[in-house]
Amino acid sequence: MRKHLVPAAILVVSCAFALALAALVWRSSTESDRLRFESFADDAVGRIESRLDLHVSLLESTRAYMGVANAGRDRDSFAAFIGELDLDGRYDGIQGIGFADAIAVAQTGETASTIAASYGLDRGVWPTETDQTVRTPILLLEPQDRRNFAAIGFDMFSDATRRDAMRRAARTSRPSATAPVQLVQEIDENRQTGFLVYLPLREAEDGTDEGDAIRRTGGFVYAPFRAGDLVSAALAAGRDLPVHAKVYDTEVAPDRLLVAYGQARSSSLATDFATVREVDFAGRRWVIELAPGTAFPRTASDLPALLLALVGVALSVLMALLVLSQTRRAEAVAALADSNARSLDQKDLLLREMNHRIKNSITRILAIARQTARYSADLDAFMASFSARLAAMTTSQELLTESDRKLARIGDLLAAELGQVFGEDMRNCALAGPTIEVDATAAQSLGLTFHELATNALKYGSVADGDGSLRVEWWREGDEVAIDWIEQGAKDFTAFEPARKGFGTRLINMNIERELGGRIGREFGARGLTVRLRFPAMRIHG
The missing domain is CATH 3.30.450.350 (CHASE domain)
Structure with missing residues (x-):
């Protein structure tokens, strides 16, 4: 809206100037006709006075x-x-x-x-x-x-x-x-x-x-x-006078009309050029109304003023369009610069995310290795279990990649992320919720969120040690989708409430609040952690 104010102002001001100039030209040409008629009126009154004096x-x-x-x-x-x-x-x-x-x-x-x-x-x-x-x-x-x-x-x-x-x-x-x-x-x-x-x-x-x-x-x-x-007789003497005259005795009134001479021109000139003169004659005052007659020729033309008005308006429109074009071009350049800045920010975010995910992946692999070694009887059992968990990580990544092109189920995203963290059997993990499909943006955001939550649970929780449990529930709640991430165990989770937000926490907040337009809440308890996710249902399908 604001970008159109300057072109509109230029259009209005320039059109007003052009029309005022055209009006001035028209007025000057019309004024010459008025002065010419005034000379005819003076001549007519002079002839009447001369005839009376004679x-x-x-x-x-x-x-x-x-x-x-x-x-x-x-x-x-x-x-x-x-x-x-x-x-x-x-x-x-x-x-x-x-x-x-x-x-x-x-x-x-x-x-x-x-x-x-x-x-x-x-x-x-x-x-x-x-x-x-x-x-x-x-x-x-x-x-x-x-x-x-x-x-x-x-x-x-x-x-x-x-x-x-x-x-x-x-x-x-x-x-x-x-x-x-x-x-x-x-x-x-x-x-x-x-x-x-x-x-x-x-x-x-x-x-x-x-x-x-x-x-x-x-x-x-x-x-x-x-x-x-x-x-x-007075007005017909000499050259013809193209005037219409009404002569009144003392005042302009129907019963005081002495004579009406000629026929008035049927145009606005009869009103615009009309004039009144007074003549003192033999002790009486005559009032003479004069207006252009039918034979009054206009020497001035309205065409120059009309052409000037049309050209002025056309130039005003062209000027306004040029200013609007320059404004849009400047906005496009500004938008491109802003897009480039956002691209650089996104690139930096992606690099940091990649670095973070690589670190997390290494942490996961080490954690999976330790967990697998703890429950493996020998090297062959370790290799089999370890290879299976690495394969689960690959499958989850492929699912997230495919979600950029089609819909993904919340249950599948959770299963993929939890499977690669805790293994395919996902001991002590429970998932419960209806079939809800989300679009690519929501799938990517939820996948990253589940990834961070699962990684944190692996690092700090009790699920991977076997003495804790994880329950994830999701459902439709009016115009929103609700997801509750509930960890329980022997550890006191109040000790894990961070004093400041790390990158993982900021990443989760960005995904839920900025990307999905939702909100997130965390409750650190003595025997567990509850993370409540809510986002608008417009991101789901069906």
Whole structure:
């Protein structure tokens, strides 16, 4: 687990760096498109402001014209002046320029006569009823067409939205625009939201009531605008602007929408690049939302950033694999070094074991020789018995060798080891236990253990002298195999308990505890020795 931490960390860090770099490249390319759109947005707002300023200048010119000897109140001269401006040909977006007289309610009849004389209309001032003390009927409106003709005589002061703008114009003597309204000229099916801009002929005097203040202005030069036509004319002038624009009066709200121009691009750019601008116009604040239109071209490409991300991730994976390979190689070298060290340790152990076994074999042979001589009547009997015991040692060794390739029975291992130590007849030796077969590892370990125990019994016990006995019992005990080695005799075995562990004892412990994962216990008594061996049953077969 730990060996994968460094490659994983390298992979995560390098991938994060590569993706961050790709994101930076993408952001820089996207930022260039954003800046280009910002220039389009600035151009669009500038065009709208310029168009509005141009129309206000027309009103200023008209007011100046009407201030000369009051000549502008005559329809023919007013129509001639407006005709010279060529509104239809040069000033798209404006519906016309008109004059709304400021009169008292009692003067309505006189104004109706003027309208009838100028335009041949008998409709008079409308609406006929008003709750105001002053009226501002449309007396002149040019150029005349079917739409403008429908507005003649309309009392604009009777409408609250128009009235607010006229009051502001009278008070400041400056152009004043209305909130969004429905123009009275909207008599067709294709209706648009509109607004009007008023400019008083004269500034109202301070200290007068509202009615007198409005009348003292002498009336209002005004212009009606269809918001859609105005914005379209402004943005269509010159090069095409690939923008989608929504113009609101005062705040962004559905009921404050003046016009929506163009169609937004159906992508995340419409949201990411969207911007809001504000325009102060004739006493009102317009809020303009701008977003990329369908014709907005992207000059930047996502391909370089994508390729950079893919190459960066691929290199990160390759780097992590190389580090993992080097880590595994280093681990393999370390494992080889550890294996070599363990091999050297094992070789040293085997050499010591061989040396120990050779010494033990010599001891055995001498002990067997002494024991055989004690019970032999003559030399021939000695040779026969001695040769038989040497043959038993050879047979046991062959059994241990074969156990590396196949299973061996615990009883056979005990019989072989005890037979070569105490002779084939194994006087005073008793073996008791079921048939339990062990694998090669367990056979080797048990064989060496039995060898050491039998040799110690021969050296220090009473079995070989004929005044002692040995009983070995084995059985299955749950998930373990149990073996009890019980020596009994006249000797006091407490004197043989070693103060420190010799090689034989360490060899037995290593075989049982390390090789078999078991445990060993020794009990040195006054009349005997008991060695208890326990190891997991997973080493047995069947």
